[in-house]
Amino acid sequence: MSRAEAAAPSVERANWTEVTPETLYAKLTTVARNLWWSWHPEVVSLFRDLDPVRWRQLDHNPIALLSEMTPQQVADRANEMVLYTRINQAHRRLKDYLSNTTHTWGARHAGVLGAKPVAYFSAEFGIHECVPIYSGGLGVLSGDHIKSASALGVPLVAIGLFYDQGYFRQHLDGDGYQQEEYVDTRVENLPMEPAVGKDGEPITVTIDTRDGKLLAKVWLMRVGRINLYLLDCDVEGNSPQDRQLTSRLYGGDRRTRIRQEMVLGVGGVKALKALAIDAGVYHLNEGHSAFAPLEVIREVMEHDGLSFDDALREVAQKTTFTTHTPVPAGHDRFEADLIEEHLGPLRDSLGISHDQLMGLGRVEPQNEQETFCMTVIGLKLSRKANAVSSLHGQVSRRMWAHLWPWRVEEEVPIGHITNGVHVASWLAQPMRQLYDKILPADWGYRQGEDEAWQNIYNVDPGELWETHNALKSRLLEFVRRRMSRQCRRRNEDESRIEAARNVLDPSALTIGFARRFATYKRADLFLRQLDAIAELINDVNRPVQFIFSGKAHPADEGGKSFIKRIANLRNDPKFAGRIVFLEDYDINVARHLVQGVDVWLNNPRRPLEASGTSGMKAVLNGGLNCSILDGWWAEAYNGQNGFAIGNGTQHVDDNITDARDAEDLFNVLRDEVIPLYYDRDTDGLPHKWIEFMIDSIVTLAARFSAHRMVIDYVRHSYVPAAGGLSSDMAAR
Structure with missing residues (x-):
C-alpha cells in the first residue's frame, strides 16, 4: 500500500470523529425514505456496500437493510469501507434536489x-x-x-x-x-x-x-x-x-x-x-x-x-x-x-x-x-x-x-x-459512464432532446462493444445464479444444479424476451418453427441463445401453457443450456435483461400491442430490437436501427397471421440478425452491428424517453x- 493510499482512510476517520453514529444513521435513513435513491446508481452502490449479501437477499431494500443494523454497526461499516463522504454527499444531493424547484x-x-x-x-x-x-x-x-x-x-x-x-x-x-x-x-x-x-x-x-x-x-x-x-x-x-x-x-x-x-x-x-x-x-x-x-x-x-x-x-x-x-x-x-x-x-x-x-x-x-x-x-x-x-x-x-x-x-x-422510459432508471452504470465521456455535460437534463444524443456518433466502436459485452457477462452471471437457485428450490439433483450454473455462452448471440405472458404477445411464436430454430441454436460457428421471463395472470391458462412449453425446453438436449426461463419477472430481472441482451425480441399479434416499453430500455443500453411493426416499433424502425418482423400487415385469420409471422421471424433471424452479428473484423468487432447500435441510440433514445413523454x-x-x-x- 502506498503512503497516499494509507493516508486516505485516516482522513476519512478524521472526518468520522466529527459525526456521531446516530447522525450518520439518520442521514442514511433520510435518503432511504425517498425513492430518489433508486435511480441514482452511486447511491444504490452506497447501500450495497453496507452489506452486499443482505442487500441482495432483501430485494435491494435500504430500509430493511438499515433495520437490521444499529447506528454503531453502520458507523463501523462506514469507517471500514470509507463511506462517510459518500453518505454525506448522498444526503446533501437529495436535500439540494428537493429544494431546487425554481430552476427546473x-x-x-x-x-x-x-x-x-x-x-x-x-x-x-x-x-x-x-x-x-x-x-x-x-x-x-x-x-x-x-x-x-x-x-x-x-x-x-x-x-x-x-x-x-x-x-x-x-x-x-x-x-x-x-x-x-x-x-x-x-x-x-x-x-x-x-x-x-x-x-x-x-x-x-x-x-x-x-x-x-x-x-x-x-x-x-x-x-x-x-x-x-x-x-x-x-x-x-x-x-x-x-x-x-x-x-x-x-x-x-x-x-x-x-x-x-x-x-x-x-x-x-x-x-x-x-x-x-x-x-x-x-x-x-x-x-x-x-x-x-x-x-x-x-x-x-x-x-x-x-x-x-x-x-x-x-x-x-x-x-x-x-x-x-x-x-x-x-x-x-x-x-x-x-x-x-x-x-x-x-x-x-x-x-x-x-x-x-x-x-x-x-x-x-x-x-x-x-x-x-x-x-x-x-x-x-x-x-x-x-x-x-x-x-x-x-x-x-x-x-x-x-x-x-x-x-x-x-x-x-x-x-x-x-x-417513454425513465433513462436514469434503466441505463446501466457502465453505459452511463461512457455517455458522460462523449455527450454534453448537461445531457442528463436534456435527455428528451435529440440534439443531446448526437455525439454518440463519435463513440469509439471498440469501447462501445466492450461496454456492451461487460454488461452481457453480468447478465449471464445473474441468469446462472437465478437458474441454479430455481433448481435447488425444486430439489433437483446436483447435475441439474451444476448445469444451471453453466447455462448460456458469453460469445453467442443472446436474444431476450420478457413481458406479461398474455396470449396475444405470442411468447410461443418461435415454437412454430422449432426444428428450424434448433438448427440456428446449435450452429457451431454462429450459435444463438434465448432468455425468457414473464408472468401469466393466475386465471390465464393459455399464458401458463406458453410458460410451461418454453420452460420445459430445458429437458430437450437440443435446447438445454441455450433456452432458459427465469422465474418471478420483476423490475430487477427486467433491468438485468434490457441491459445485457444483444437483441430484444417482441412479436405480438399486430395491432394488439398498444406501445410496449421494454424495447426502449434495451435501446439505451445498446441492445437492438427485433420486433413486429406494432406499438412503438411501428414509428421507431428506420431500417438500420434494428430489425422488423414482417411488413406491418396482418391477415383476417389469426392462424394465418401467426404462421406467416413465425416464418418471418425465422427468416429475419437467419438472414439478417445472425449474419450481421457474426460479421467480424480481425479484432473481433462487428462493425456493421455496432453501426446499428449507434443509430438505434441516436434515433430512439430521446424520442422514447419519459422526459419527452412528460413534456x-x-x-x-x-x-x-x-x-x-x-x-x-x-x-x-
Whole structure:
C-alpha cells in the first residue's frame, strides 16, 4: 500500500470523529425514505456496500437493510469501507434536489400548474423492486412518468392503491407449471408514512355504497419531488372482507374490482380534498380510476351550485384520459346492479337517474343490454384523450368511433402521446459512464432532446462493444445464479444444479424476451418453427441463445401453457443450456435483461400491442430490437436501427397471421440478425452491428424517453386542461 493510499482512510476517520453514529444513521435513513435513491446508481452502490449479501437477499431494500443494523454497526461499516463522504454527499444531493424547484423545466414551462397541480391516478406504480405495488408495463410506465415529472419539476401528485401482498411471486413446479404465491409486505420496511391533514392527524376517507361505507387510510410515499398517495382498506371499521380489498393487485372477482376502483377514483379525490390539494388537472391513467371525475363533479356542484351538466362540462375540461389497450378484454365492464350498489349514493348526490349514470358508461346510452365500461366513461368525462403510440391512436379511434357517430374516424378526438422510459432508471452504470465521456455535460437534463444524443456518433466502436459485452457477462452471471437457485428450490439433483450454473455462452448471440405472458404477445411464436430454430441454436460457428421471463395472470391458462412449453425446453438436449426461463419477472430481472441482451425480441399479434416499453430500455443500453411493426416499433424502425418482423400487415385469420409471422421471424433471424452479428473484423468487432447500435441510440433514445413523454403531456394535455395555451394541437 502506498503512503497516499494509507493516508486516505485516516482522513476519512478524521472526518468520522466529527459525526456521531446516530447522525450518520439518520442521514442514511433520510435518503432511504425517498425513492430518489433508486435511480441514482452511486447511491444504490452506497447501500450495497453496507452489506452486499443482505442487500441482495432483501430485494435491494435500504430500509430493511438499515433495520437490521444499529447506528454503531453502520458507523463501523462506514469507517471500514470509507463511506462517510459518500453518505454525506448522498444526503446533501437529495436535500439540494428537493429544494431546487425554481430552476427546473417545469418552473419555466408549466407555471400554470404551480398553484393547482396535476393529480395523476393509476392503479399501479412500478418504481423499484422493493416496493411491490405493480404487476407489469402499466405500473412501470406510471413509475417512470412520476420520476420524470420529478426531474423536470412538473407540479404533480400521484394517487394509487397500497397492495400489502402486491402481485404474486412466481415459481415453476417440476412440470414447468406456474405457481402463484402471495407474500405479506412489511409496511415498516417500505418508504412510506401516514398522510396527515392540516390538523396533523392521519387521513382516512369514507366512500359510501348502498351496502355500507368503505374506509381507506392514506399513505404518503416520496418519489423525488413527487408525493405518491396510496389508499389502503386495511382499516378498523371495514368488514374483514373489505380489509382485504386492497391486499392484491388485479385479484378477486368483478365485485372486488369495482370496489377497488371506487377506492382509487372516488377515494382518491376525497384524499386530495382531505390533503387540501386543489388539483388543476386530473390525469386518469387507464380506466381503473374513471370514477374520479364523478366525485369531482359532485364537489363542484356542492361548492358552486352548478347543475350536473354544467359541472360535468367544467370538470371534463380539466380531465385527461389515457387508454392503454386495444384488447377488448382489457377494458373493465360492470353489470348494472354492481354499478347501482357502489355508485348509488354518489348518483343520488349528483341528482341523476340510474339510466343516466349507466349511459355515461355505455357506447349506446339507451341500450339496456350493454354493460358499464370504464374506458367509455373515461372518454366521456374528459376533453383530452390519448392513446400511447401512433398506431394505437389509429386503433383507438376506430375502436371507439361509435361514441362520436357524427364524426369521421380521423376526427375522433383521441390523439396519441407515445410512451417513454425513465433513462436514469434503466441505463446501466457502465453505459452511463461512457455517455458522460462523449455527450454534453448537461445531457442528463436534456435527455428528451435529440440534439443531446448526437455525439454518440463519435463513440469509439471498440469501447462501445466492450461496454456492451461487460454488461452481457453480468447478465449471464445473474441468469446462472437465478437458474441454479430455481433448481435447488425444486430439489433437483446436483447435475441439474451444476448445469444451471453453466447455462448460456458469453460469445453467442443472446436474444431476450420478457413481458406479461398474455396470449396475444405470442411468447410461443418461435415454437412454430422449432426444428428450424434448433438448427440456428446449435450452429457451431454462429450459435444463438434465448432468455425468457414473464408472468401469466393466475386465471390465464393459455399464458401458463406458453410458460410451461418454453420452460420445459430445458429437458430437450437440443435446447438445454441455450433456452432458459427465469422465474418471478420483476423490475430487477427486467433491468438485468434490457441491459445485457444483444437483441430484444417482441412479436405480438399486430395491432394488439398498444406501445410496449421494454424495447426502449434495451435501446439505451445498446441492445437492438427485433420486433413486429406494432406499438412503438411501428414509428421507431428506420431500417438500420434494428430489425422488423414482417411488413406491418396482418391477415383476417389469426392462424394465418401467426404462421406467416413465425416464418418471418425465422427468416429475419437467419438472414439478417445472425449474419450481421457474426460479421467480424480481425479484432473481433462487428462493425456493421455496432453501426446499428449507434443509430438505434441516436434515433430512439430521446424520442422514447419519459422526459419527452412528460413534456408532451404538459404541453398538449396538462397546460391546456389547466387553462393555458398549447404549443400545438398534436395531441387532441
